[in-house]
Amino acid sequence: MKTAIELTQTARRKVDAEGHGDRVAGLVLGEWAQTGDFVELAGDGEALVFIIHARRIRIEADGRKTLVFKLDHPARPVTR
Numbered sequence: 001m002k003t004a005i006e007l008t009q010t011a012r013r014k015v016d017a018e019g020h021g022d023r024v025a026g027l028v029l030g031e032w033a034q035t036g037d038f039v040e041l042a043g044d045g046e047a048l049v050f051i052i053h054a055r056r057i058r059i060e061a062d063g064r065k066t067l068v069f070k071l072d073h074p075a076r077p078v079t080r
Contacts, residue, residue: 003029003067004058011050011073020048029069038075051075 005027007015015024023041033039035055041048053072059065 001031001057001065001067003031003069005029006068006070008053008070008072011071014048014073018048024071031067033069039071048073049075 005024007024015021020041027039027041029039029052033052033055035052037052039050039052041050050071050073052069054070056068056070057065058068
């Protein structure tokens, strides 16, 4: 199944401030990734750590399915 990434507003602000938009746009997570998992983007400086805040399946009108992961930053525990 195809996957996609969405960011919370706080995560989007951090990504924009750090200049990692291209890295996040190209990020592909497997179906095995679960809510509460940490996603770490390592680089030359300090790692940027997100948490999978939510996941959902989007079904298009033509029947195509996409597993959408919503990432949050800072990586704080998911509450239900």
